[in-house]
Amino acid sequence: MPIRPTPLALLPAAARNAARRFAKDEHGSLMILSLQILLVMLICTGIAIDFVRQEERRTLIQNTIDRAALASASLRQTLDPRTVALDYLAKAGLADLSADPIVTEGLHQEWRRVEISVKDTMGTMFGPLLGINSLTASAATTAEESIGNVEISLVLDISGSMNDSVWVSGSKRKKVYSTRLDLLKPAAQNFVKTMFDMVQPADAPPGRLSVSIVPYNQQVVLGDDLAAAYTLSADTSGGTKLRTCVDLHDADFTSTVIDPDTTLQRTMFGDSFDFFGRNYRVNTYTWLENCDERNDETGVYQGYADVLAFSNDYQKLYNKIENLKADGNTAIDFGAKWGVALLDPKTQPVLNKLKSNSLVSPDLSGRPFKYATDKTATDISMKVLVLMTDGMNTLSYSTKLPYRTGPSGLKSKKSATSIGEVNVSWYGDVIKDDTYKALYYYEPGHYPPYYSFATDSWVNYSGTLYDITYDTLWKTKGFTLQYVLQYYLGVPHNNAYTLYQQMALQSEGTDKDTNLSRICAAAKAEGVTVFTIGVDAPSGVDGLLSGCATKRTAYYDVTSNELTTAFASIAASINALRLTN
Numbered sequence: 001m002p003i004r005p006t007p008l009a010l011l012p013a014a015a016r017n018a019a020r021r022f023a024k025d026e027h028g029s030l031m032i033l034s035l036q037i038l039l040v041m042l043i044c045t046g047i048a049i050d051f052v053r054q055e056e057r058r059t060l061i062q063n064t065i066d067r068a069a070l071a072s073a074s075l076r077q078t079l080d081p082r083t084v085a086l087d088y089l090a091k092a093g094l095a096d097l098s099a100d101p102i103v104t105e106g107l108h109q110e111w112r113r114v115e116i117s118v119k120d121t122m123g124t125m126f127g128p129l130l131g132i133n134s135l136t137a138s139a140a141t142t143a144e145e146s147i148g149n150v151e152i153s154l155v156l157d158i159s160g161s162m163n164d165s166v167w168v169s170g171s172k173r174k175k176v177y178s179t180r181l182d183l184l185k186p187a188a189q190n191f192v193k194t195m196f197d198m199v200q201p202a203d204a205p206p207g208r209l210s211v212s213i214v215p216y217n218q219q220v221v222l223g224d225d226l227a228a229a230y231t232l233s234a235d236t237s238g239g240t241k242l243r244t245c246v247d248l249h250d251a252d253f254t255s256t257v258i259d260p261d262t263t264l265q266r267t268m269f270g271d272s273f274d275f276f277g278r279n280y281r282v283n284t285y286t287w288l289e290n291c292d293e294r295n296d297e298t299g300v301y302q303g304y305a306d307v308l309a310f311s312n313d314y315q316k317l318y319n320k321i322e323n324l325k326a327d328g329n330t331a332i333d334f335g336a337k338w339g340v341a342l343l344d345p346k347t348q349p350v351l352n353k354l355k356s357n358s359l360v361s362p363d364l365s366g367r368p369f370k371y372a373t374d375k376t377a378t379d380i381s382m383k384v385l386v387l388m389t390d391g392m393n394t395l396s397y398s399t400k401l402p403y404r405t406g407p408s409g410l411k412s413k414k415s416a417t418s419i420g421e422v423n424v425s426w427y428g429d430v431i432k433d434d435t436y437k438a439l440y441y442y443e444p445g446h447y448p449p450y451y452s453f454a455t456d457s458w459v460n461y462s463g464t465l466y467d468i469t470y471d472t473l474w475k476t477k478g479f480t481l482q483y484v485l486q487y488y489l490g491v492p493h494n495n496a497y498t499l500y501q502q503m504a505l506q507s508e509g510t511d512k513d514t515n516l517s518r519i520c521a522a523a524k525a526e527g528v529t530v531f532t533i534g535v536d537a538p539s540g541v542d543g544l545l546s547g548c549a550t551k552r553t554a555y556y557d558v559t560s561n562e563l564t565t566a567f568a569s570i571a572a573s574i575n576a577l578r579l580t581n
Helices: 013-024 029-073 081-091 180-199 223-229 250-254 314-322 332-341 345-356 470-476 481-489 496-503 509-525 539-548 560-580
Strands: 102-105 111-123 134-146 150-157 165-170 175-179 209-216 308-311 382-389 395-399 407-412 422-424 430-432 439-442 450-452 457-459 466-469 504-508 529-535 555-558
Touching: 029 081, 029 111, 029 134, 081 111, 150 180, 150 332, 150 560, 165 180, 165 560, 175 180, 180 209, 180 314, 180 382, 180 560, 209 314, 209 332, 223 345, 250 332, 250 509, 308 314, 308 345, 332 382, 332 509, 382 539, 382 560, 395 509, 407 470, 407 481, 439 481, 466 470, 481 496, 496 504, 504 509, 509 529, 509 539, 529 539, 529 560, 539 555, 555 560
Parallel strands: 150 209, 150 382, 382 529, 529 555
Antiparallel strands: 102 111, 111 134, 165 175, 209 308, 395 504, 407 439, 407 466, 422 430, 439 450, 450 457
16 A cells, blocks of 8 residues: 655645744743643632632531520520520521521420531532532531539538537637537538529529438437328337337448338337446436437427428528537438438439428429439439538447337236336435336246246246236336346346347447448449538548548538538539539
């Protein structure tokens, strides 16, 4: 096949030379590149402008919905939260956005959460050059306001040592003294007032704050009102006023609950053994018995140690603290147990009963709320235990159930209620009357099986004998356990103290320390914030109280004169925690 000449070869020589020169000439090539770069720059700049416009609008949208959510979540505004949020968008010129605020609230208006999410589509000016006709911006926000519900159990030591005098002020020549209890009262009252000012101010919705005051010595007196909300056993003690202390056992301190559906055993003759020969026998005169709170002279029930549960009435709380009196021994574990129980959600039926009797404000419905550790809860509150003492655990006593009713082993020749009384002369001589001498004590397995109080010897007896029951000893005669053991049951074997250990429900020093640590641990495991105060307390109590507190700095080792400062610091800490939780 013949070779076809190139087009250039067909041109005249001059044209061919000109074409070759033009192909080799590089003049003007930069201009073409510059135009290409300029075009790219114009497109990029335009797209950047579109992005800036989009970011500016997204910022406007985000800021607007943030403000809208905060305003609509406020518990102080009374308008419909959704309407408030949409109005904010309209005022900002964003009414065209498709926004649907989601509002959720607590059952008792203790919190409100507002969620807003929007999606905005903005047309581009330069994007079409690249086929991008619009840009999309998304924004979302959530605002929540909580009133910071607070439930407080204020557990106050009213043992006898709170009557001790302490130096308040003055010179060496003229010192001014007061009692610890007198210094405690204004400090605790100021604490309660501060909590109302911070948590429940006058212009705030009601129901934010509830306070329970739990006075304690060797026992905790529920009082008629609170005792009626629980189920207490029959009272086997004498007198017309029912005792409202209940027995607590070691196992009770591993849980935060005192079950309102379970029958609680009333404390009976919660006195220590008569180590010092006081020879007291009648309930109202036994120095360690405070469960009936009778005035020794008038016999009138005073009620100063009764628990005040679930109150949001400042004046009522103030008066309760003002009327406290000091007496008895120290059972910090008992006070802590009841303080924690009144914070436990399972105590709601108790509050409901008190409310139905018009003893608790309807504003506190639903309390005690669930623990914050309950992640499924919609109603929660900050729960606080403030535990104050001026000493170490001492003792609490009661009488075990088998020795409250039924045959006592004592028998009488005269009748089932004929039991003589023993009088002791100034010289310590035991004076026995004829009825006392007619008594016998029967013990199976012992030979002879009867002890005669008339002859102070074991004998056989074949005549008629009437059983003396524990009910007769406690209710009819009003004897205390110590008196019965010293002059009746303990006489046949000369072992009153051994029998006392068998019959008494005892709780003493180290056992109480262990129980206090257990109940504090149980409370902290549920998220309860525990503050402890040791007032002029011995050094041996430091470890116990600091270990009970939520953290070391929540334990206040203070003098009586520093009580006001300690309570003020606790109030400030509670408020800080309430605002940050």
